[in-house]
Amino acid sequence: MRTKIQSNYMRQRHKLRCFFDETKNIHIKCETKTNKKGEINLRTFNMEGLKDLWEDYSSAIKSTKIDFKKAKIYQAKEIKTGGLEMLVTSVSTGKQETIFEQLPDKMCYIINKSECFYEIDGIRYIPSREVNSRTLNDYSRKNIVDDCMNKGKTKEPPITVNHFSSPDTLKTLAGRLRRTDELIGIHYKLVRARKKVYARLVGLKSMNGENQISAVEIAGCLYNKCGRSMLFESAYLEQIKRQPALSFTFRCKPARLRSDGIPVCILFQDTLSGRKSMRVDFAVKIDNRLYILDSMEVNHRTKMSGDEIADNIIKRFEVCYTADLNLNITANDIIKNVLQKGLVPKKAEERFVTYMSSINTDTPIAMASDVIKTGIFNIKNKKHTSSGYDGGKRRYELELGRALIR
Known part of the structure; x- marks a missing residue:
């Protein structure tokens, strides 16, 4: 369940009005504002406001322990009147059967478009395209030795479940999943349809107890090092009214300009949906256009502290701040x-x-x-x-x- 944006933020300039929907989830009720070019407007926040946005984003994405050894693979075969025909493969036994299940039209469309789902502990996880074709393969494939070609270790060929996957292909995938360790599944809220529970699976990560650092934590360290005068911009509130946000993006606005009057900003992009590192861009804004002069990536499981990362960011920012720009390039x-x-x-x-x-x-x-x-x-x-x-x-x-x- 998503947490309510804290009351101290609600008293700020936007005076957002919250309401509960039928599933008791908090949403922000306000108009989506765009500029003349149709681009989503950024809103300005202080440090506390940015933390509230991150709390709202992180509470919308759930983490659940998933054991694929217990899974059943449902392959969508054909939409028929009132439901969907599917091939079901048990990971634990490898047994297969073709079933017809009555489903709401909308759920038929979603499953058919995704081409498969995995049922584990009573929850049907509908994978995103990236999970289905890439992320799950990363965790289920093992190294094999190609003696004939003498190339050393190579990976087993990837498997992507689609409408045309053969029963043998699904059995091969089941065999791989049987040797897969427990994972953390990243998904959106649970949805009920015809007494079944569904979740959109947008990422997977290993069961690892290491602490993970977030972009907002690093921004907090920057904020403290820059005299607590930094403001932030984000379009998050506008984006979530169109669709759930897969990533959390914001800008830091340092309180000074270059000697030529050109503003420099630091752009962060973070996500909870998988194994991607957070991205930090250093950009200048010229004629309402952003140009990325430098960029770095920060691993979520880095051993560096937030202060150490902030120091590195400041050093790279200073280079962009003093760089001689060639605005006359032909x-x-x-x-x-x-x-x-x-x-x-x-x-x-x-x-x-x-x-x-x-x-x-x-x-x-x-x-x-x-x-x-x-x-x-x-x-x-x-x-x-x-x-x-x-x-x-x-x-x-x-x-x-x-x-x-x-």
Whole structure:
């Protein structure tokens, strides 16, 4: 159950009004505000307000011990009138049977789109695409020795359950899951449908008692080291009204500008849904566009303290704060750099060159940033094992920011 945003925050500037829905979960009731470009507006918070947002985010995602040795694998086969035909494979015994189960139309659609689910201890875990095709394989595959090719250790081939997976493939997966250790499943709230309990499984992690550090903890250390004058920006309240937030993103706004008047900010992206490290970006804001000059990743299970990480962040921030920026970079230089390093998809290179060559402006770097919004990195009709796959957009952004530093 999600916890209520603390009362001290509710008395602040936004005066948010909370209400209970039918499942007794707290939501924030307010209008989703966007700017003229259709982008979600950021809201400004103090340190206490940021902590409240993190508490709300972390309480929306549940952690449950999962033992896949007890699982039954349900493979969606075909939607029929009133329900769904599925092939059920028992992990413990390997036995299989085809069943027809009556389900609500919406649940039929969700399961059919996910192509499978795992029933463990009475809860049906519907995996995200990343869990189904990547994360579960990371934990269930073991090393094998390929003596014939003499390549040493390799991994067993991955298995992704889909509509067309053969019964033998599911038996192979069941065999792998039988040797899998207990894991921590990361999922959203439980939902009941026809006396069955479902949960959206968005991540897995090992049963490890090590303490994990969060981006908000590190931000708190930065806040203390910077004279407790730092403010923060986040679009979290707007995002959760559209869909549950998979990640928690916010900006630190240091209380000083560069000597040229350009603001510098630190961007954090953190998540509780899996094994990804938190991301820390150092960016400058020019003409309402962010350019990432530097970036670092912090492992959640790092042995460094929050103060030590904050010190490293401050050092890298100072480099960006004093860096000599090349704002006069030409369109030809940008095109040459992008094509040489293969920063845009091959199919989009011609479109990129045409776009940049048609520029009639004194700031081609701004147009190179705006080209991202044209959808140049959107690759249609292609599935990827990671929901975080962006077609190269992230790499392009990093290289574009680095091109600004002389």
